[in-house]
Amino acid sequence: MRTGAAGAAPAGASCKPPAFAIILNQMVQYETARIDASFAALSDATRRGVLEQLGRADASITELADKFHMTLTGMKKHVHVLEQAGLVATEKVGRVRTCKLGPRQLAEETAWIEAYRQLWAARFDALDEIVEELKQKEEVDGRKGRE
């Protein structure tokens, strides 16, 4: 009785794989260009890790470099790619450049909700038909259960 909001497990297993394909297909249909733009950014494991990290708390580039065992220069490059895709925003205060989730993250949430809504809308359109059928059947069966 899943709503399709997140991952499903392969039948017979109970691990936690990501199976967001269904909703994602929907997202892709209207978000193609935007997703395409951020795909390069997301295709790298370190950059996905950085996003996850920033989802928990803002961090400086130095902190990120430490966490991911990289040079400052290497991390700067990753952050730059994420920034170009709108996934991360940075702000320099004094000598420290702080990174946080960018405007695209908010857009992702909006897209997620819309994909989620579309899934339910498709379900409910099908449910409408069943409900109509049941109503008609009830009328034919002779108003039992009705006042």
Added chain:
Amino acid sequence: MGAKVESDPASGKNRTAAERTTDREVVVTRTFDAPARIVFEAWTRPELLKRWWAPKSYGMSFVSCEADVRAGGAYRFVFSHPDFEQPMAFFGRYVEVTPPSRLVWTNEEAGEGGQVTTVTFEERDGQTLVVVHELYPSKEALDDAVASGASSGFGDEMFDQLDELLATPGASVGR
């Protein structure tokens, strides 16, 4: 000029709305033109549920649909999809079954971060407002669910699939 005219399906009466209401919750609403007992029946009889739960337009189909619809009863739905190498199972337990007004179940296939789904059926003037609440155990759990659509949840395989999809002319057309 009534905006609520029944014959106008685009007017909002049958519009499905979805909203993240809090850090931990997503809510979906939809009105059906039938008494609550009928709508409730379609949610609680597996042979009916099976006909609408997996929308055809998503390419999903039921492999099996087992549901012991009573408090404490288990359910297990198995779907196939052309993009899945093997069928996917969704399972959990009914926490509350109160005809014709309320259904609560757990979603356990993703482990401990699974949400609890509460559905209420409110009848008014022969119509039924259905409200689906999905409550996640924490803000992080819902954030993760959202993020899995964009970043952290993907394996390389998923990225390959997406690349393929993005590269397919016309893939963005359709429902």
